Amino acid sequence: MDFDLVVKNGFIVTAAEVHPPGLEIGVKNGKISCIGVGLPQGPNTKVIDAEGGYITPGGVDSHVHLSQRNCPTGDNWETGSRSAIAGGTTTIIAFVSQEKTNDSLIPVLRDYQAKSTDQSYSDYGFHMILTNPNKTILEKELPMLAKEEGITSVKLYMTYEPMKLSDRQLLDIMTACRALGMTTMIxxxxxxxxDLIIERLEARGHTEPYFHAFARPQLAEAEASYRAICLAEIIDAPVLLVHMSSETALQHVRAAQGRLLPIHAETCPQYLYLLSEKLKKTEDDHYHGAKSVCSPPLRHEPSDLDCLWQNVANGTITTFSSDHAPSKYNVPGGKRLGLINGIPKFTKIPNGLPGVETRMPLLFNRAGRIEQGNRITMPRFVQVTATNPAKLYGLDGIKGSIAPGYDADLVIWSIEKENGVTITNSMLHHDIDYTPYEGMTVKSWPRYTILRGNVVWDRDNGGLIGKMGDGKYLKRGKGQILNGRTGNPVKGMATGEREHWA
Known part of the structure; x- marks a missing residue:
């Protein structure tokens, strides 16, 4: 057999192990055909020498906001997906957002499909954001979306007035999603x-961006997380709590996982690296902190960062996503919506940070041999950036692993060739005028990104060499439960009690 591509001389990393040197990856027709030694090369075989670097699966970023109405100055599909490729992410899952005035999801989906078709550099899929879960949607449209469109995940909000759902609505949606094998994100x-804290902050004139961190304390996340877990438990439904940042909230998740409940957790780079001091004004710009407004907010203490690293390392965190939801800073309609007649109003600042391109390098920066001072192992890096999100969102067997039969989505890293890479906004490929990681040095950046056997990023030879339209839409199957199981008894309920009403 002549392979289309052979990748050699690297350390192949999977979710289970770092393979010994000498193994090669053979690619045919966009798929990994085999992993072996001395693979045959024909006259048309492209050979990539990894030069002793790590080879990891293409990243799966399962929390990306592109071309959304509430982010008019944010990234569209072209700019967001090219940024993903440049940072080693080959698959993104973005959000189709229902408004409460929408009685049907179908027109909303069709509108979003028109924005993404032939516009993406990376492969992609959709989640549905539900804000008006009427009977028709739950009983007819969700089954149709899962079967015909391959949309097998929904996102629900417990906050934000235009989007938040009641506990009863959450229960109804969890019930419908459980029956369909859909992943429920919360x-x-x-x-x-x-709302109470914001009202009292404003009454005292505390409206600068820094007070955004005061308005959404860890306790607000912890209470809602515990409540979401209780709602999921009584329905016997798997859920994923997104962008977690609170130590107490994560303790609730770990306790639930310890009882074998199917509770999953996600976190993001900002909660591993950034503190609330980023929200403060600078001498040159009193509104500078608006750049780092996101929800949940950046936390206050270095110990908060340590807690998140520990929960990534110990397995509590299931997936590591960017929550890429940026708005530009220096343009009307962006972050400056919170500057009214020269007075900052943190409640008016669009939430969200850019991060789809920096996600993989920021986590890779602390991955490796623990005895060398790293925070997580290389297999753990692969688990949370690729393998787990692929499994959780119905892409297992296609994305997220280096194994025969999977798409040949690969990232090749080279550590020894450089003394670190300093992140600057000028080097990034998004359409945003800042990065919150400006000036931060990471130990490496993807040397190659390979999408279905094709090199789409070659850092040393032109950078981005893929093109818009390379990405294809992914119809996803049912998600897997990665933590715990369904069918657990509920403490305090009699045997068979739930079956009388569930």
């Missing part, structure tokens, strides 16, 4: 706590 913050 943004968990206590809306009433936040």
């Amino acid at each position: 943004h968990a913050e206590n809306s009433d706590m936040i």
Whole structure:
């Protein structure tokens, strides 16, 4: 057999192990055909020498906001997906967002499909954001979306007035999703706590961006996370709590996982690296902190960062996503919406940070041999950036692993060839005028990104060499439960009690 591509002389990393040197990856027709030694090369075989670097699966970023109405100055599909490729992410899953005035999901989906078709550099899929879960949607449209469109995940909000759902609505959606094998994602913050604190902050004139961190305390995330877990438990439904940042909230997740409940957790780079001091004004710009407004907010203490690293390392965190939801800073309609007549109003600042391109390098920066001072192992890096999100969102067997039969999505890293890479906004490929990681040095950056056997990023020879339209839409299957199981008894319920009503 002549392979289309052979990748050699690297350390292949999977979710289970780092393979010994000497193994090669053979690619045919966009798929990994085999892993072996001394693979045959024909006259048309492209050979890539990894030069002793790590070879990891293409990243799967399962939390990306592109071309959304509430982010008019954010990235579109072209700019967001090219940024993903340049940072080693070959698959993104973005959000189709229902508004409460939409009685049907179908027109919303068709509109979003028109924005993404032939516009993506990376492969991609969709989640549905539900804000008006009427009977028709739950009983007819969700089954159709899962079967015909391959959309097998929904996102729900417990905060934000235009989007938040009642506990009863959450229960109804969880019930429908459980029956369909769909993954339920939940943004968990206590809306009433936040509203009360904001009202009192504003009454005292505390409206600068820094007070955004005060308005959404860890306790608001912890309470809502615990409530979401309780709702999921009584329905016996798997859920994923997104962009987690609170130590107490993660303790609730770990306790639930310890009882074998199917509770999953996600976190993001900002909660591993950034603190609330980023929200403060600078001498040159009193509104500078608006750049780092996101929800949940950046936390206050270095110990908060350590807690998140520990939960990535110990397995509590299931997936590592970017939550790429940026708005530009220096343009009307962006972050400056929060600057009204020269007075900052943190409640008016669009939430979200850019991060789809920096996600993989920031986590890789602390991955490796623990005895060398790293925070996580290389297999753990692969688990949370690729393998777990692929399994959780119905892409197992296609994405997220280096094994025969999978798409040949690969990232080749070279550590020894450089003394670190300093992140600057000028080097990034998004359409945003800043990065919150400006000036931060990471130990490496993807040397190659390979999408289905084709090199789409070659850092040393032109950078981005893929093209818009390379990415294809992915119809996804049912998600897997990665933590715990369904069918657990509920403490305090009699045997068979739930079966009388569930």
